[in-house]
Amino acid sequence: MTPVGSATVTSQPTIGVLALQGDSREHVAALEAVGAAAVPVRRERELSRVDGIVIPGGESTTIDKLLRVFELFDPLAQAIAAGLPAFGSCAGMILLAARVHGGIEGQRSLGGLDVTVRRNAFGRQVDSFETDLVVAGIDDSDERPVHAVFIRAPWVEEVGPAVQVLAAVEAGPAAGRIVAVRERGVMATSFHPEITGDLRLHRMFVQIVTDRG
Ligand code: GLN
Numbered sequence: 001m002t003p004v005g006s007a008t009v010t011s012q013p014t015i016g017v018l019a020l021q022g023d024s025r026e027h028v029a030a031l032e033a034v035g036a037a038a039v040p041v042r043r044e045r046e047l048s049r050v051d052g053i054v055i056p057g058g059e060s061t062t063i064d065k066l067l068r069v070f071e072l073f074d075p076l077a078q079a080i081a082a083g084l085p086a087f088g089s090c091a092g093m094i095l096l097a098a099r100v101h102g103g104i105e106g107q108r109s110l111g112g113l114d115v116t117v118r119r120n121a122f123g124r125q126v127d128s129f130e131t132d133l134v135v136a137g138i139d140d141s142d143e144r145p146v147h148a149v150f151i152r153a154p155w156v157e158e159v160g161p162a163v164q165v166l167a168a169v170e171a172g173p174a175a176g177r178i179v180a181v182r183e184r185g186v187m188a189t190s191f192h193p194e195i196t197g198d199l200r201l202h203r204m205f206v207q208i209v210t211d212r213g
Pocket of ligand 1 (some may be wrong): 056059060088090091092101119120151152196
């Protein structure tokens with residue numbers, strides 16, 4: 001069997017989008033728009049063909065359960081631990097976090113990011129909200145901020161020493177909260193870049209995949 005993540009990275013990387021639950025279609029469209037070949041992943045054999053993986057927004061507890069049902073949990077966790085680049089948005093961030101506060105009994109995460117996240121962190125008043133963010137490493141985001149849409153989102157409460165903070169909320173009740181992080185080839189956002197038409201975070205991930213190939 002081909003080892004997970006061993007696909008050769010050419011100028012057009014193949015990026016898998018975990019498609020068990022959540023908004024995988026939006027990620028596929030965004031990845032294709034920035035020149036990657038994007039494929040839905042539901043099976044271990046599909047995982048073995050990708051150069052990077054996106055874990056979409058949705059419901060982390062449901063994705064966790066389905067990962068086990070589809071016997072993908074361990075292969076995916078092992079692939080990420082072995083260096084498969086990964087990008088999680090919202091529920092995907094929760095699944096990549098080493099530690100989760102506010103999870104349900106028995107909820108597991110894949111790991112990959114040495115962070116603690118809090119599920120549904122923003123509270124009732126700001127259950128869903130939108131704001132503009134400057135994101136480190138994103139082209140001209142000082143002049144053209146990233147418009148971030150949060151939907152029952154997590155935030156990051158603690159980061160390990162190897163974790164780079166890419167963005168924090170700038171104003172309002174959640175000011176200062178960390179909402180985008182990167183550790184080596186793994187990145188995550190509390191918000192949903194896949195639904196705004198701003199492709200810069202997907203471009204950043206495709207660049208990470210290409211650079212690590
Ligand atoms: N609240 C969801 C969870 O805990 C995440 C919401 C989202 O992905 N939009 O998984």
